[in-house]
Amino acid sequence: MRSNLEPRAPWGLKLAALLCVLFLHVPLLLIFLYAFTTEEKSYQFPPPAYTTKWFAVVWERQDIWDAIWLSVKIASIATAVALVLGTLAAAALWKSRFIGKDYISLLFILPIALPGIITGIALRSAFNVADIPFSMWTIILGHATFCIVVVFNNALARFRRLSGSMIEASMDLxxxxxxxxxxxxxxxxxxxxxxxxxxxxxxxxxxxxxxxFTAGTGVDAKTLPIWMLDELIRPRQRPVTNVVAIFVMCVTFIPILAAYYLTRDAEHTAGAGK
Amino acid sequence: MFGRDFKMTLSNATVAVRFQDVSRHFGNVRAVDAVDLDIARGEFFAMLGPSGSGKTTCLRLIAGFEQPTSGHIEIFGETAEGVPPYRRAVNTVFQDYALFPHMNVLDNVAYGLMVKGVDRNQRLAKSEEALKLVALAGYGSRKPGQLSGGQRQRVALARALVNEPKVLLLDEPLGALDLKLREQMQVELKSLQRKLGITFIFVTHDQGEALSMADRVAIFNEGRIVQVGRPEDVYERPQTRFVADFVGSSNVLSPDFTKACGLGANWSSLRPEKIRVLSAKEKAARDVVSFPAQVTSVHYQGAITRINTRVKGDQVLSVSAPAAGLALGDKLTLAWPRSAMHVMGGEA
Incomplete structure (x- = not known):
């Protein structure tokens, strides 16, 4: 609860905050708007008329479903790989003490700091050198490099809050x-x-x-974001892309929101045990 | 209970924990260095020493969190080396209690029984009983985070005791409590130990705690045991200057000064409370040593006042006396019975 004694933000600051929020979110609203337009070739404002037919069009198109299914598969497997490897790495770095430990943990975090293009080129040449044919699996490996970082960071932060004597206590009991x-x-x-x-x-x-950089060719290469990029170049049925964009937003927004609430709750209770 | 000779060896049937020439080195650091020790069954044993003296490492060697670099450890007649912590009939109360924050109090206490496969009803009943033992009946459904420090300490105690260990290890068990609670827990721990008859081994750097609770005390310094004995032995008859200094606050008298008091030229110790301030017309009796002294500082401590003085040469003496209205620089005469001086063997 906000108490009356707390100083209130001056109106200038409030305005700035409002503008900032608008700047971030108005483009997103436009995506929603143009998902319902009847004009399929250009982004005319305001839209001449509204329709929901694009949702039906999306429903009918197999290439979209293929792309979605491929993306879900890749993201799930990459996440699973990251969960196992990231947790193991975090546990190892938490429990052990050795020379160069800080550098090792920096190496773990580096992939997320590196521009994707560097990671991409590096992986592509590595796959070429190792004679690994490009497929869905090479994409998964590529994604796993930065997925591991996220899991590793989260796990390590939590491990550090775990008191070491708790593990000893468990063994002792x-x-x-x-x-x-x-x-x-x-x-x-x-x-x-x-x-x-x-x-x-x-x-x-x-x-x-x-x-x-890590995809091959054909159906196995067209993840949903890649499909969208391709679609932007085509002049027809533009609102279809917007409908898919809304779908992507929902798919990514819900887990991020959930992740936010989960870690926030944990912070509430984790300290209480000590 | 243990007779005058505190170094007596116990027969096998009465030994709870035996250390034979046990060392634990970490790189170049000799955390524990050639320790020989017998702890009797049913004994309340204290390991006392400054931080880094090896007492906690000794406790961890018994618990199984550390393995000796060399030497041999026996727990109830069985070799302990190589036995993992979860197969030892020993339980530990940790300094930070190490309660599991995601479980409620009852599940915390029942944990040891749960991992051993005791059925649910039986383990919960036993845990309730253990909570009753530490005066926490009815607290089972709370989370550790909702308890006070003293209550958490009791939960940690119940969680260890419910497993019916042969030896209970306590690592600075009262360190995190405030003074009042600490004194109360000292009494409770002691009576609990008497009631259960389990061997308690506890580590502390607080000499008052060790002296008031333990049947016997081992004094640690730099990885070695420097003296083992009943509290009154180590307090009244310290064997080394370190013990005299660490246990209580003894005056350590130089060989020269000891000689001047009419004893051999050896180091000796003298407790501050044995020294009296003589009034001007009082004459020293026979067998009483007296020296003129000058007050260097006065510390009022309530019931008594600690007066630091300088005597003959460089010898410094602390005196505990009822408040006497003394001031810095005052000259006075100190006296103490010669028998109050304890001559220590050798240099240490």
């Missing part, structure tokens, strides 16, 4: 390593993993650059 992980560690890092996993999924789902 008769639990072996597996039981300790299942009953003590996992419940406490679970929400961090879920949050990291959702972010990873969202990142993978709308990734374009790394995908372009």
């Amino acid at each position: 008769g639990a072996d390593g597996f039981q300790t992980f299942r009953y003590v560690v996992l419940p406490q890092i679970g929400s961090a993993l879920l949050a990291g996993g959702m972010l990873a999924f969202a990142l993978s789902f709308d990734e374009v650059i790394v995908t372009t």
Whole structure:
């Protein structure tokens, strides 16, 4: 609750905040608007008339469903890979102490700081050198590089809040390593993993650059974002892209929002145990 | 209970924990260095020492979180090396309690029984009983985060005791509590130990705590045990200057000064409360040593006043006396029975 004693923001600041919010969100509203326009060749404002027929068109087009299904598959597998590897890496760095530990954890985080184009080129040449044919799996590997970072960061932050003596306490009370992980560690890092996993999924789902570099050709190369890029170049049925964009927004927005609430709640309770 | 000779070896049937020439080195640091120790069954044993003296490492060696670099450890007659913590009949109360924040109090207490596969009804009943033992009946459904420090400490105690350990290890168990609660818990821990008859081994840097609770105390310094004995032994008859200094605040008298008091030229110790301030007309009795002294500082501490003085040469003496209205620089005469001085063996 905001108390009356708290100083109120001056109106100038409020205006700036409002403008900022508008700047961020008006373009998104336009996407919604043009999903319902009857004009299919240009973005005429205001739209001459409104229709919902584009939703039906999207429903009918197999290439869209293929693209969505491919993206979901890639994002799910990349996230699963990231969850396992990212958690293991975080656990290893949390528990052990060795020379160069800080550099190792920097190396883990680097892929997300690197421009996607660098990651993309590096992976493409690596796949070429290793003679790995480009396929859905090369895209998954490419996405996993930055998905791991998100999981790793989330898991490590939570691990650091876990007191080391809790693990010892569990062992002391008769639990072996597996039981300790299942009953003590996992419940406490679970929400961090879920949050990291959702972010990873969202990142993978709308990734374009790394995908372009690691994709082969044909149906296996056309993830949803790539399909959208292709579609923009075509002059016909523009609102179809907007309908798909709305779909993508929903798919990525819900997990990000959920991740936000999950980690926020955890912060509330995690400190209380100590 | 343990007779005068505190170094007596216990027969196998009465030993709870035995250390034979145990060392634990971390790189070049000898955290524990050639420790020999027998702890008796049913004993309340304290490991006392400054931080970094090796007492906590000893506790972790018993719990199984550390393995000895060399030497041999026995717990109830069985070799302990190589046995993981979860297979030892030993439980620990951790310094930070290490309660599981995502479980309620009852599940915390029942954890040890749960991982051992005790059925649900039985383990919950036993845990309720353990909570009753530490005066926390009815707190089972709370989360650890909703408890006070003292209550968490009791939960940690119940969580360890419900497993019916042969030895209970307590790592600075009262360190995080405030003074009042600490004193109360000292009494409760002691009576709990008497009631259960379990061997308690607790680590502390607080000499008052060790002296008031333990049957026997081991004093640690730099990875070694410097003295083991009943509280009155280590307090009245410290074997080294370190013990005299660390246990209570003893005056350590130089060999020269000891000689001047009519004893051999050795280091000796003298408790501040044994020294009296003589009034001007009072004459020292036989077997009483007396020296003129000058007050260097006065510390009022309520029931008593701590007076630091300088005597003959460089010898400094602390005196505990009822408030006497003394001021800095005052000259006075100090006296104490010669028998109050404890001559220590050798240099240390």
